[in-house]
Amino acid sequence: MDQTSRNVLIIDDSYEDATLISRMLEKNPNVRYEIEIVNNYCDAALRLTTPFDICLLDQNLGGATGLDLLRTVEGTLLPGPVIMVTGSSSQWLDESALEAGVCDYLPKQELTPALLDRSIRYAMTKFSKDKELRRIASHDSLTDAFNRRYFSELCDRALDDFNVCGRVDNLSIVYIDIDNFKSINDTHGHQAGDLVLCIISKRIANRIRANEVLARIGGDEFAIYIPDSSKEQVEAEVTRLRNTIAEPIDIGDGKKLIVEASIGVSRYPDQGKSIEDLLKQADAEMYSDKEDHRAPPHPVRASAH
Numbered sequence: 001m002d003q004t005s006r007n008v009l010i011i012d013d014s015y016e017d018a019t020l021i022s023r024m025l026e027k028n029p030n031v032r033y034e035i036e037i038v039n040n041y042c043d044a045a046l047r048l049t050t051p052f053d054i055c056l057l058d059q060n061l062g063g064a065t066g067l068d069l070l071r072t073v074e075g076t077l078l079p080g081p082v083i084m085v086t087g088s089s090s091q092w093l094d095e096s097a098l099e100a101g102v103c104d105y106l107p108k109q110e111l112t113p114a115l116l117d118r119s120i121r122y123a124m125t126k127f128s129k130d131k132e133l134r135r136i137a138s139h140d141s142l143t144d145a146f147n148r149r150y151f152s153e154l155c156d157r158a159l160d161d162f163n164v165c166g167r168v169d170n171l172s173i174v175y176i177d178i179d180n181f182k183s184i185n186d187t188h189g190h191q192a193g194d195l196v197l198c199i200i201s202k203r204i205a206n207r208i209r210a211n212e213v214l215a216r217i218g219g220d221e222f223a224i225y226i227p228d229s230s231k232e233q234v235e236a237e238v239t240r241l242r243n244t245i246a247e248p249i250d251i252g253d254g255k256k257l258i259v260e261a262s263i264g265v266s267r268y269p270d271q272g273k274s275i276e277d278l279l280k281q282a283d284a285e286m287y288s289d290k291e292d293h294r295a296p297p298h299p300v301r302a303s304a305h
């Protein structure tokens with residue numbers, strides 16, 4: 001019989017406990033567990049940015065706690081279901097862990113292979129059923145880009161990661177505001193305005209790298225989270241974004257618009273140590289760019305096809 005395969009992430013600072021849990025998992029003849037063990041807070045914070053089938057999280061992680069980790073991640077950012085498996089059993093921790101987004105809470109002293117297996121199945125099923133709810137909570141309904149809330153959570157978490165774990169800080173925030181967008185609504189109608197927002201959002205999404213995140217953070221405003229890029233790389237990306245945004249947009253009835261955007265960039269930590277400061281600074285840079293783009297969008301003749 002084919003075995004189901006599951007990728008399990010065990011976050012535990014005790015090697016003995018992690019081994020004990022692994023042995024329990026291996027007792028299930030129907031499931032092949034690919035086990036990955038992470039034993040400290042900073043590696044765990046980084047690992048929680050990429051998918052897993054199930055995460056078994058300990059509360060004590062050296063100086064920090066599993067709860068700290070969950071609080072920096074927030075529900076919409078968790079890439080998989082988490083079960084807290086810990087020796088420190090208390091009603092307060094049980095409730096706090098649930099509040100912080102875990103699917104279950106298992107005291108280590110009560111663990112059995114059967115209990116662990118059932119808890120994992122329940123957690124995976126629940127997480128998969130909540131997928132649509134998480135998508136709605138994290139996305140903008142018009143453009144399907146991420147929304148402002150998700151963007152802030154993501155940036156807060158990245159900054160926390162930099163500050164607590166001292167990781168390389170090559171992070172930029174790009175702020176994009178469409179020029180004279182109101183006049184598109186006024187001249188061509190709100191529906192045309194919606195179409196322009198969707199097309200621009202899709203163009204930007206197609207341009208950015210897999211580790212960058214695009215969000216619509218206001219009516220005609222977008223932001224991009226860009227990790228691991230030098231100042232020069234970000235400048236080159238901004239030029240590419242300007243060009244892709246300015247390609248003619250077909251709004252129907254033989255009409256095409258050329259839309260431009262004003263763009264500002266801020267870099268962590270020189271131009272801000274918090275997401276609010278970074279966005280504020282990128283917004284200020286965007287406004288100085290805006291001064292050059294005051295002409296209204298001009299219609300161009302539709303092409304023959």
Ligand SMILES: Nc1nc2c(ncn2[C@@H]2O[C@H](COP(=O)(O)OP(=O)(O)OP(=O)(O)O)[C@@H](O)[C@H]2O)c(=O)[nH]1
Nearest residue numbers: 177178179180181182183185190191193194219220
């Ligand atoms: N079609 C459409 N319009 C929107 C949406 N959200 C906000 N808006 C409109 O976007 C317009 C933004 O106007 P402004 O903030 O004045 O921006 P602008 O006209 O681009 O002016 P500048 O930024 O100075 O170039 C407002 O008229 C809003 O009503 C939306 O989801 N769809």
